[in-house]
Amino acid sequence: MSHDTLPRRPVRAPKPPVTSGPAHRRRHWTRRPNPLAGLGSVIWLAVVIIPIYAMITTSLTSQDKALGHNALKPPTDPTLENYDIVLHSGFGHLLTNTVTVAAAVVAIVLVLCVPLAYVAVRSRGFWSSAAFRLFLLGVAIPAQAVVVPLYLMIAKLDLYDSLLAIILPTAAFAMPVSVLVLTGTMRDISEELYEAMALDGASPTRMLFQLVIPVTKGGISTVVIYSALQAWNGFLFPLIFTQSDGPRVLTLGLFNYVSEFGVNIPALLASVVLSGIPIFAVYLVARRALVGGLMGVGGK
Amino acid sequence: MSSTVSTGTKGRPGKGVRAGRPHPSWVLPGVLFFAFFAIGPMLLAFYLSFTRWNGLGDPEPVGLANWQKLIDDPRLTQSLTVTVLLTVVSWVFQTVVSLLLGVWAAGRQRNRAVLSAVFFTPFLLSSTAISLLFYALLDPNFGIIQGDTLGTTSGAFLAIVFVGGWQFIPFHTLIYQGGARQIPEVLYQAAAIDGAGRYRQFFSITLPQLRNTATTSTVLMIVGSLTYFETVLILTQGGPGTDTAILPYLMYEAGFKSYDFGYASAVATFLVVAATALSLLLVRLTGFGTMRSTREGM
Numbered sequence: 313m314s315h316d317t318l319p320r321r322p323v324r325a326p327k328p329p330v331t332s333g334p335a336h337r338r339r340h341w342t343r344r345p346n347p348l349a350g351l352g353s354v355i356w357l358a359v360v361i362i363p364i365y366a367m368i369t370t371s372l373t374s375q376d377k378a379l380g381h382n383a384l385k386p387p388t389d390p391t392l393e394n395y396d397i398v399l400h401s402g403f404g405h406l407l408t409n410t411v412t413v414a415a416a417v418v419a420i421v422l423v424l425c426v427p428l429a430y431v432a433v434r435s436r437g438f439w440s441s442a443a444f445r446l447f448l449l450g451v452a453i454p455a456q457a458v459v460v461p462l463y464l465m466i467a468k469l470d471l472y473d474s475l476l477a478i479i480l481p482t483a484a485f486a487m488p489v490s491v492l493v494l495t496g497t498m499r500d501i502s503e504e505l506y507e508a509m510a511l512d513g514a515s516p517t518r519m520l521f522q523l524v525i526p527v528t529k530g531g532i533s534t535v536v537i538y539s540a541l542q543a544w545n546g547f548l549f550p551l552i553f554t555q556s557d558g559p560r561v562l563t564l565g566l567f568n569y570v571s572e573f574g575v576n577i578p579a580l581l582a583s584v585v586l587s588g589i590p591i592f593a594v595y596l597v598a599r600r601a602l603v604g605g606l607m608g609v610g611g612k
Numbered sequence: 613m614s615s616t617v618s619t620g621t622k623g624r625p626g627k628g629v630r631a632g633r634p635h636p637s638w639v640l641p642g643v644l645f646f647a648f649f650a651i652g653p654m655l656l657a658f659y660l661s662f663t664r665w666n667g668l669g670d671p672e673p674v675g676l677a678n679w680q681k682l683i684d685d686p687r688l689t690q691s692l693t694v695t696v697l698l699t700v701v702s703w704v705f706q707t708v709v710s711l712l713l714g715v716w717a718a719g720r721q722r723n724r725a726v727l728s729a730v731f732f733t734p735f736l737l738s739s740t741a742i743s744l745l746f747y748a749l750l751d752p753n754f755g756i757i758q759g760d761t762l763g764t765t766s767g768a769f770l771a772i773v774f775v776g777g778w779q780f781i782p783f784h785t786l787i788y789q790g791g792a793r794q795i796p797e798v799l800y801q802a803a804a805i806d807g808a809g810r811y812r813q814f815f816s817i818t819l820p821q822l823r824n825t826a827t828t829s830t831v832l833m834i835v836g837s838l839t840y841f842e843t844v845l846i847l848t849q850g851g852p853g854t855d856t857a858i859l860p861y862l863m864y865e866a867g868f869k870s871y872d873f874g875y876a877s878a879v880a881t882f883l884v885v886a887a888t889a890l891s892l893l894l895v896r897l898t899g900f901g902t903m904r905s906t907r908e909g910m
Binding site: 361 | 631638649651709712713730734735740741744745747748749754783786790835863868880884887888890
């Protein structure tokens with residue numbers, strides 16, 4: 313992510329030579345084809361594609377034909393009836409709940425973590441570094457380890473079986489990685505830029521909004537993607553903290569389809585396909601942002 | 613650069629302007645929120661581990677009974693073994709595949725870009741969806757693989773490793789791809805001049821240069837593999853028998869199946885201590901905390 317280094321070295325040419333396009337094409341080691349790597353990539357392609365292919369063909373096969381039908385052969389008589397069954401079992405409601413949870417989690421994480429990371433980077437002293445350390449250690453707390461006491465707390469707070477019961481803990485557990493990603497990007501803002509703003513008489517608040525946030529866009533989009541995915545994939549908190557149809561989210565709905573559809577494996581797989589479509593749509597529209605954002609979780 | 617960083621609140625010598633710093637109290641909302649929903653429950657779990665509580669009414673203190681039970685529980689040793697084994701085997705599987713794929717995908721050839729996009733697709737499904745997909749595909753009456761894979765201990769274990777890898781390798785491939793693209797081109801040019809071949813370059817340049825990337829990926833994998841909970845719940849339910857009951861699953865069963873929340877809390881506390889010790893060790897060994905800001909020189 314070469315553009316991230318720009319704010320730190322404003323005088324540098326827009327494209328550092330090391331990462332510019334043409335230089336890569338000149339790479340010695342990429343010029344000749346690599347047969348061994350090619351073979352490996354084809355094997356992995358099969359590993360990735362076969363389950364997805366079997367899932368799609370089976371979801372297009374009617375239940376009575378699915379048993380005994382080889383999932384690797386194309387469906388002889390494709391049908392959308394399984395999708396129809398799933399869509400009429402409240403799939404839209406599940407999706408709405410999940411989107412609500414994801415949006416709320418992203419909002420909470422951003423509002424809490426951006427100022428926190430800003431202070432951790434800019435303010436010196438015991439409290440800000442203690443806060444940073446707290447989140448560094450927080451990365452290691454497994455959500456499973458706290459579900460029992462959280463269950464007690466959620467019940468006492470009268471939040472059991474509500475969307476808030478999912479949103480609040482999910483947001484809290486998305487915070488450690490978010491803080492680490494944000495401090496990582498914010499550390500690269502040079503002191504000179506703050507000084508330039510201070511010359512104009514800017515307060516720390518204005519610096520946050522006019523310098524830090526615009527320059528940290530890469531890190532912020534990483535945090536948005538990361539926390540949205542945490543909410544999207546979350547399973548344990550919904551499983552333990554909700555019960556009724558009202559606040560049921562997509563992952564839990566899928567899990568319940570196992571008992572609901574019983575042996576109707578094609579319908580079950582149709583629900584899996586449907587659950588992937590929204591993210592797939594996001595991926596098609598914003599592949600660069602998504603992939604770049606996820607690379608950001610890995611740091612550097 | 614003239615950034616002799618000032619250490620205190622006094623002005624910087626030589627410069628007329630000192631940029632204002634935000635007040636430390638800005639961290640409070642975030643810290644309090646996190647403390648309430650993550651740190652607090654952790655302490656509460658510790659307290660609950662000394663009580664008997666069935667989910668209704670109030671917990672009653674029972675001293676060390678739950679801990680005694682935990683130590684005597686033969687499932688704990690088994691669960692711990694499975695958890696460690698699962699973490700190690702998953703780490704090896706995922707690291708080898710993502711490292712190779714990531715380095716391969718770092719090349720800018722068109723076919724590599726297209727295949728990388730395909731390789732990424734499993735990540736678009738939630739772990740629940742992926743577990744259900746393989747639950748269906750491994751179904752003995754229906755699946756594409758003959759026989760009762762999940763009915764045998766080794767089959768169930770390998771299925772969990774494979775499904776975890778299938779899900780997370782795309783993400784770690786991405787991390788290694790990003791890391792490999794940041795290796796300075798001059799290193800390869802110099803090696804090529806010295807006559808180093810492709811494989812020599814891989815072992816002498818690519819691997820050592822990816823050290824930091826490997827650390828990040830490893831920390832995320834190890835913390836992540838503690839959370840294979842839904843894979844186990846959906847695929848094997850800890851079975852056959854209790855052969856794949858990893859620690860989180862043991863806790864879930866004790867708490868939300870047997871309603872023995874005191875005992876579940878003892879398992880949970882044990883899990884926190886193990887996870888914290890492991891990550892403290894990793895942070896210490898690798899300097900994970902400081903590493904994220906080291907873009908210097910890249």
